[in-house]
Amino acid sequence: MPKDNDANTKEFMAQEIWNEFITDVLEIIRKKRELEQEKAEKELETENKIKKLLLRFIEVSDSFENVFKNIDPVIGEADSRTQSWVSNFSTIYNMLQRALKECGVVPAETLTGSKASPYWHNVIETVSQSGFEDETIVEEIKKGYLFEGKLIRMADVKAVRNL
Amino acid sequence: MGKIIGIDLGTTNSVLATVGVKGCRVIQNKEAEQMTRSIVGIYKNDYLVGTPALNRWSLAPKDTINSIKRLMGRGVSDPEVEKVKSSYRYEIMEPSDGTRDSVCVKLGGKEFSPVDISAMILKKLKTDAQAALGEEVTHAVITVPAYFSDKQVAATRDAGRKAGLRVMKIIDEPSAAAIAYNLDSGEKDAKVVLVYDLGGGTFDISVLMMTAGTHAILNKEGDMWLGGDDFDKLIVDYLTDYIETEYRIDPKSDDRFMVTLKQEAKKAKEMLSAARAAQILIPGLLHDSSGNMLDIDLEITREYFEKKASPLVKRTVDLAKLAVQNAHLNLEDIDCVLMAGNATCIPLVQHAMEKLFGSEKILRSIHPKYCVAMGAAIVAASAPQIECPECGWKNDLTAEKCEKCNYMFDLDVRPTKTCPHCSHENDIDAKTCSACGEMIPLPPEPTAPFAYGIQTAGDVFNVFIQKNDKYPTPEEERKFQEFKTIYQNQRSVSIPVYGGNNSEKASANKKQGEASAMLPPNLPEGAVVRIKLWLDADGAFDISAQLENGTDLQPRILRGGKDQKAEEKIREIGSKIAYKGDGIPPKKKVILENKYRKVIDLYNRGDMEDAYAFATELDSEIDKPVLPENGSLLKEARGTSNFAKYIVSEYGWLIGTDAYQLNALIAELDGAIVKTTPGSETAAKDQELIKEKKEELNRALNDVIDDNNLLNVFLSMHAEISSRIMPLNPVEGNSLTEELERIEIEFKNKDSAATAKLNAFSQKLNNKLKEIKREPENRKCTECGAVNSPNATRCASCGANLDVLKSASIQNILSNSFKGDIK
Structure with a gap:
């Protein structure tokens, strides 16, 4: 039956071609997924590096703020030269804040008198204060920051804890 | 998934x-x-x-x-x-x-x-x-x-x-x-691996033996209260001591400063892993006794840190030595050391391990923080x-219970009970609520969460247990229901068990499992099979099945995919051997039949994996064409000799003096076989002799058998049983063989009733053989109507099981469909 054999051979070849095609399609899909994952991982890695760098600059900004917080009450008593230095440092701090803002980093506002949220505030100090409910923020110790709308550092706060 | x-x-x-x-x-x-x-x-x-x-x-x-x-x-x-x-x-x-x-x-x-x-x-x-x-x-x-x-x-x-x-x-x-480091890659040579895991708060050291993809823990030591936090504390203590000495103030009382200090200490520790010194800067947080603002700007060197940390590291080194010693090994026996846990990044820790085991043995290509995950x-x-x-x-990932031991994965959590007063979840044995202290009433007797029943042809749900029925099902409530076989000579029956509240379609409920039973051969279509299903004390279903005459079918509950696969394969090859019938040469048939019996044995013993593997092997053997044996003269000669020896030893009492002639010819043939030297100059001559002696013995054997009617009858009967009945029903095949052997003994003992018994047996055997001879019928699927080959076990069109039963009567179906209660 030569005709049958011929038909079988053709069917076999068609099946072979189909199998190859399917293998190629699957390989393309696999490669595509691989590239997508690679891209996502690289983006995440870059984002993490940027965040780390920004957090370092935020720490410098924290230190400026700590110093100013201590100087502010006594600055009026200082001589004009010291006042000028402090003013210069204040300008440098403002430059740093501006640079951070330009990079998409802005302070997250903490309202004293509001309740501390575990998702926004890290309570590092507590105080017993009558007339205030527990968990009320009485002081912002370190500012929290947002990077492109997302929280990259929580604010360190002092909150009420009445024993 | x-x-x-x-x-x-x-x-x-x-x-x-x-x-x-x-x-x-x-x-x-x-x-x-x-x-x-x-x-x-x-x-x-x-x-x-x-x-x-x-x-x-x-x-x-x-x-x-x-x-x-x-x-x-x-x-x-x-x-x-x-x-x-x-x-x-x-x-x-x-x-x-x-x-x-x-x-x-x-x-x-x-x-x-x-x-x-x-x-x-x-x-x-x-x-x-x-x-x-x-x-x-x-x-x-x-x-x-x-x-x-x-x-x-x-x-x-x-x-x-x-x-x-x-x-x-x-x-x-x-x-x-070790797996993260690919140390279980299947190398045949055994490797001894030491895992040094210094986490945040705990230290574990383990000695592992890895070989051929498996591993064993030889020994483990550790300190549950030693970790990276202790190293941070060293830096914190150093700084607080410095501040106390330098400024005469106690920084520990300042929470705000201490929080920052701990963060800085951690950073400094990490920095010291890569640098010789780390700077700690904390400006504007502390004041001296006069109220002046203090800037903390202090450098800590790696040398100092290592000096302070060395007692901690020594403790870990001692434990590492102890772990090796208690594993009855020497330090040189360790092939590699894996570092896990963030604190192992500390250079002092790494150097200590290098010193102890040699730097080439320390593996560190994966970050120790993440290698365990x-x-x-x-x-x-x-x-x-x-x-x-x-x-x-x-x-399988979808399994709800263990396929081997039936362990329920979903029940491996200790169940809880809800407090009726405050809804708190309490331990199942709790008498009072841990949240509100109220008494928790005793739980009612356990009840079936839904109806349980079996699926029969047409996706009918035959309910045995109603929702809220108490379990274990009381003995008196375990009632048989009758079902019928679908085909003539149906050899096995599948009993799919479903649970749910849809009384119309079994498949609309959740499958709880499946039971299977082997049926005796030659049952007519519509033969009654009685089934009983109940719940045991654990709420698991159990099943029993029998024929109308009370023969216990001993149904086996299939616990997952492997049982199912084995059972289907066995049914498939059983049908194959039976239907291929005379197409298989007798010798091969006997071999196949013996192997089939072994498969059944394995299945009955519950060795599903082996049964499946053996059945698969057998399946391919059935399909393998019988090739002519090349150079098989010796084999044939030995075969003839063995057959003749069998006749002499088993039927010597029947053939009388012919046995002497056969024995002499056997001896000559065996002598010729022993003498032959393959490859020698005389090989061709030897072969001629063997051929001659074999043919001589064959002729004598044929004469003996032809001259002895009884022997002829016995041998023919044995051949029919082993080649045609055994593959279909080994149990029945065995019982017929035993019966025939008993009749042979009776003849040997010249029992007067032997002839009558042989006649009756002959009739019985003929009837069995006639039933087998009937052409097998194609199997029509009760679900989709597709016609399947006679030995199919599942519908090729819709995949439905073809060996289910059918409901015994229309009332049965009606009672299930409309009332959901047939008890």
Whole structure:
């Protein structure tokens, strides 16, 4: 039956071609997924590096703020030269804040008198204060920051804890 | 099925990992951290896990649970529990509901077991993984320390289950680390691996033997209270001492400063891993006794840090030596050392290990912080199976119970009961509620959660157990229902058991399992099969089946895919051997039949895997064409000689003096066989002689058989039984052979009734053979109507099981469809 054999051979070849095609399609899909994952991982890695760098600059900004917080009450008593230095440092701090803002980093506002949220505030100090409910923020110790709308550092706060 | 993850459930931190197309990677949590703090807190009736819980620690130290791993699977009198009690401020107590040999912690005024708290951590990890992967996470491999007892491992498994994860396997941390380093790649040479795991709060050292893809823990040592935090403390102490001496103030009383100092100390420790010195800068937070602002600007050198840290490192080195010694090994026997845990990045630690074992043996290509989680992820991805905690059997990921030992995976969590007063979940044995203290009423007798029944042809749901029926089903309520076979000579019956409340269609309910029974041959179509189904004390179904005449069919409940596969294969080859019939040469038929009997034996013994493997092998053997034997003269000669010896020994009493002639010819043939020397000059001559002697013996044998009618009858009967009945029904084949042998003995003993018995037997055998001779009928599917080949067990068109039963009467169907009650 030569005709049958011929038909079988053709069917076999068609099946072979189909199998190859399917293998190629699957390989393309696999490669595509691989590239997508690679891209996502690289983006995440870059984002993490940027965040780390920004957090370092935020720490410098924290230190400026700590110093100013201590100087502010006594600055009026200082001589004009010291006042000028402090003013210069204040300008440098403002430059740093501006640079951070330009990079998409802005302070997250903490309202004293509001309740501390575990998702926004890290309570590092507590105080017993009558007339205030527990968990009320009485002081912002370190500012929290947002990077492109997302929280990259929580604010360190002092909150009420009445024993 | 969703994604699979690996979880390093740590005492201080937990890490998540998964294997993607580009290999293994760590998954960040919702807070964009690669490690999640293993801390649980409470906020506005919501449970917090990780950094948010840590943020509230100072506000609610009694409601912040950390290091829960230390309490897993421990009783209240355990010394470790005492240590935890003295180290943390949350409340640890014996459960007030009377549960013994366990502890609970108080969170938000309610009691929680360590399993509950761990489950909260795992749930957060699962949720965060889902968010990061964009897919549901359903399965996980979780790591535990090598020293964890069975009870602690079981508790961890429960926690995973409570978190909504199907725990595929619990793996010990050192093994996971070794797997991450690909040390289980199957090399035949055994390797001794030392895993040095210095985590945040614990230190574990394990000695593993790895060979051919498997591993064994030779020894483990450790210090549950030594970790990276102790190294941070060294820097903190150094700075506070410096401040006290230099400025005469106590910085420890300033919480704000201490928080910053701890953060800076951690940073400095990490920096010292790469640099010779680290600077600690804390400006404007402290004031001296005169109120002047102090800037802390201090450099700490690696040399100083190492001097301070050396006692801690020495402790770990001593434990490493002890671990090797207690494994009955020498330090030189260690082939490689794996470093796990973040604190192993400290150069002093690495140098100590290099000094002890040699630098070439220290492996450090994977970050020690993540290698345990990565190992777990690799295990999960490479063997996607659920390992039975009872017998170790590896089951399909979808299995609800172990295919081998029937262990219920879904029930491996201790059940709870809800307090009717405050809805708090209490231990199943609790008499009073741990939250509100009210008495919990005794639970009612257990009842069936839904109706149980079997599926018969047409997807009919034949209910045996109604919803809310009490179990165990009382003996008097276990009633038989009658069903009928679908085909003539139906050889097996499948009994699919369904559970649910849809009384119209069996398949609309959830399949609970399947039973199978072998039927005797030649049953007519519509033969009655009586089935009884009931629930046992554990709420699991059991089944019995019998024929109308009371023959117990001993149905076997198939526990998962492997049983099913084996059972179907056996049915398939049984049909094949029977239907191929005379097409198989007699010799081959006897061999196949013997092998088939072995398969049945394995199946009956419950060795499903072996039965399936053997049946598959047999299947291909049935289809293998019989090739002519090349150079088979010797084989043929030996065969003739053996057959003649069999006739002489078994039927010598029947052939009389012919036995002497046969024996002489056998001796001549055997002599010729022994004499032959293959490849020699005389080989051709030898072969001629063998051929001659073989033919001579053959002729004599034929004469003896032809001259002896009785012998002829016996041999023919044996041939028919072994070639045609045995493959279809080995039990019946055996019984016929035994009956014939008894008749032969009666003839030998010249029993007067022997002839009559042989005639009766002959009639019986002929009837059996006539029934077998009938052409097999094609099988029509009761579901879709498709016509299938006679030996098909499943419909080729719709996949339905072709060996189900049919309901005995239309009333049966009606009662099920409309009333759902046929008891």
